[in-house]
Amino acid sequence: MSTVKLTTAQALVKFLNSQYISVDGKESFFVEGVFAIFGHGNVLGLGQALEENPGNLKVHQGRNEQGMAQAAIAFAKQSRRKKIYACTSSVGPGAANMITAAATATANNIPVLLLPGDTFSTRQPDPVLQQIEQTYSAAVTTNDAFKPVCKYWDRVVRPEQLMSAMLNAMRVLTNEGDTGAVCIALPQDVQGEAYDFPEYFFQKRVHRIERRCGTKEEINDAVELILKKKKPLIICGGGAKYSEAGEELKKFAQEFNIPICETQAGKSALESTFLLNLGGVGVTGNLAANLIASDADLIIGVGTRFTDFTSGSKGQFRNSEVEFLTINASRYNAEKMDAVKIVGDAKVSLKALYENLHLKGYKSGYTSEIEEAKDRWEQEVKRLYAIEFNDKDFKPEVAGHNDDSAKELYDLYNEAMPQTTVIGEINKFLQKDYVIVGASGSLPGDLQRLWRSNEKYSYHMEYGYSCMGYEVSGALGVKLAEPDKEVYAMTGDGSYMMLHSELISSVQEHKKINVLLFDNCGFGCINNLQMSNGMGSFGTEFRRRNEETGHLDGEYIPIDFAKSAEGYGVKTYSVKNIKELREALADAKNQTASTLIDIKILPKTMTNGYESWWHVGVAEVSNKESIQKAYDSMKENLSKARQY
Structure with missing residues (x-):
């Protein structure tokens, strides 16, 4: 048997370079590359292997472990699950940061390979930097937390275990019916250990996506x-x-x-x-x-x-x-x-x-019936696209609200626009060779209802996990999959502030993305949910603490997102009316670097309802009559729902 002496990390890189996928007779590389944030748990192992001989693997530098893994997920999703990226992090916080992304991948059945560093398999230096110690088991590390959110999990504690671990990883990553996140934890000492690997482990493997028909x-x-x-x-x-x-x-x-x-x-x-x-x-x-x-x-x-x-x-x-x-x-x-x-x-x-x-x-x-239903909706879309703010007769789209917050924000920014009107303008502008990306807040609802996709695969929404912070990272992943298309991340201000670090990676990689930031000074979607179910506004708007009441019900906190993002090296715009929006969209399309358009949006101007119901937990006991009514309404709707 012919063998080749390699470290575990070197063998892993060589193996990934030998994986192909075949769909409808078309064969291509399966693993496009590796997103990496190097630390002491992976830099001298997997990092060394990638520096010395990456083969065909493209190596990208991430800014946040969750962000880079979300980008990898978006790449696989936009590639219709026919190509993937791997992601490597150090042990500890770096690994833990990828857990949310692993859950996103598994919830959406999207393949992603996660390669977190781990503590020493010998346990001799324990406890090492960033190690979690548990009194009930010395075998538990941060990476055990991946188990509930992955489709396959393994820890390679001896070099020869890499072979069965990676064959199982590929089995799951190429399984159309049951794919998701795969985590292969790599103790940092094992990454550098050498072994005489059989050469057949590195033979070309073609994983066929077979179109199996029902019986x-x-x-x-x-x-x-x-x-x-x-x-x-x-x-x-x-x-x-x-x-x-x-x-x-x-x-x-x-x-x-x-x-x-x-x-x-x-x-x-x-x-x-x-x-x-x-x-x-x-x-x-x-x-x-x-x-x-x-x-x-x-x-x-x-x-x-x-x-x-x-x-x-x-x-x-x-x-x-x-x-x-x-x-x-x-x-x-x-x-x-x-x-x-x-x-x-x-x-x-x-x-x-x-x-x-x-x-x-x-x-x-x-x-x-079909034509009549479509005609009714078409008239409603026209109305939603044409809404204008008038503080005298403005009526919010979401039931149960007054217009005080909209008027307050309008005055704060001197001008702002209804969300549905803005979506209409953007949809009219984008006609071909584009992809929009979204994930959380009120935008997914408005986009699913209002957005007209005039091209296939131009709508990229992560809603299986609705992970805040996916939007900007996801846009980078989509751009890597569709480099010839204009990619637009449509995100709220709340989601943007949670995670947008891969915007800098897009600049580094010369992969232009466009961030359309809808700023309504709060977690508007959840604010609507609480208020439409009998609560007041509580902890969901971005307001200063009121020194008199002690609550977060003071003035709105204005943020100049365009000014902030400008420091990253992207082209930015701040818009408050339709004319400015049109000009910004046109100019952004002509840019070669990433852009951000800070769009000031009126609260309570998203869509709502339309003959649907969502079961959310409502308090059974409350002194507020409005919550009692919301609970009764929930029980009535629940009685009409199917029970399986």
């Missing part, structure tokens, strides 16, 4: 169910996007006259202009999709996990005769909602279902 029996069961239904509705989820099944969905919908609605992950798998595309559904869905969903007698979920936002906390589908059919590469997700299931790739399974249903001559029973 004949599953297809027959699905056809039988559809034939009994008059008003089916397709939900296009992220699995449809990763399978690149948009054209098959359109053909299926046209042939059988079945409307399509979208989840956050599925949006832009097909164009918004498609006649049977109703848009977003559920809690952040629009009026058209939710009206049709409420009356549908069959829900066909294609690549969706049926999260509470998609299902309206299982209360969106109100027809007493409604049943569920799923197409999903994951058996676990396919069996949700007690559905008739097809376990397989969305693209080929839709083709098989189409062929069998076509032979039966099926057509849905819809007449004018």
Whole structure:
């Protein structure tokens, strides 16, 4: 047996360079590169290996471990899970920072390889710098915290363990039905230890993403169910996007006259202009999709996990005769909602279902309902895009609010704009060769409802975990995947302040991104949630502490985000009206370096409702009548929701 003597870290780098992926007969490198923040736990091991011989791996310097890992997730997501980045950090805080990102990847079923440093396997220097000590076990380190949020976890305490660890890692990273974060913890002494690795460990490995169709029996069961239904509705989820099944969905919908609605992950798998595309559904869905969903007698979920936002906390589908059919590469997700299931790739399974249903001559029973619902929503969109602020008759979009906060912020900045109007302007401006990125706050709701995706894969939303701080990091990852497109991070001020460090990495890498920062002086989405459920504004607006009351209910804290970001070396703009916004968008597009547009937004000017309900915990006991009413409303809605 031929062997080659390498350190564990060197062997790992050599192995990653030998991994390929094959999709529809097209072969390419699987691991694009490594994001790294070096510290004492990885710099002399994995860092040395990458310096000496990185092979084809691109090495990027991160600014925050969570941020760089979120960028890696966004890269894999935008690449439709066909390419990945690895991320390495030191032991301790660096590793712990990646745990949130690991959860983001696993919640969204996005592959990412995390390689945190670890304490010494010999335990002789213990406790080393940044080591967590537990009296009940010397084997526990910070990296054990990755276990609940990863699809696969291992710790390499001997060099030869690297082989089985990495083969298992690749098994999970290339598993379309059950992928997510993979953590391989690397004790710092083991990284530098040498071993005679067999050369076959480094042979070229091609991981095939096989388009497995559902079984004949599953297809027959699905056809039988559809034939009994008059008003089916397709939900296009992220699995449809990763399978690149948009054209098959359109053909299926046209042939059988079945409307399509979208989840956050599925949006832009097909164009918004498609006649049977109703848009977003559920809690952040629009009026058209939710009206049709409420009356549908069959829900066909294609690549969706049926999260509470998609299902309206299982209360969106109100027809007493409604049943569920799923197409999903994951058996676990396919069996949700007690559905008739097809376990397989969305693209080929839709083709098989189409062929069998076509032979039966099926057509849905819809007449004018789809067109009427779309027309109603179109009129509402026009209204939302045209809202202007007038302090005399201004009415907030979110029920249960007064306009005091909007007037106060308008006066503070001398001018500001409604959020829906701003989104409309941006949507009109972006016509081709772009990707928008979002994740948290009120923007995902407004974007799922209002944004028209006129190009495939132009809408990139992380909403499986709704991780604040993903937006800027994610934009960098998307730009690495789509270098020829303009990438726009759409983020609120709260999320931006949580994490935007990879904006500097974008400057370093000459990878231009554009940050569209919606500043409404607070966590506006949660402020709306608390106030619409009977509470007052409490701890969600960015206000100074009031010396008289002792509470955070003083004046708003104005922040000049443009001035701050200018110091990073990006081109910045501060806008308060539509004219300034249009000029900034046009000029930013012509820049070669990253940009930030600080957009002053009026509070309470986002969208709300549209025939949906979200189950959140409301206090059962309170002295406030408004909270008592909110609790009663929750119980009433809960009684109408499905119980599985």
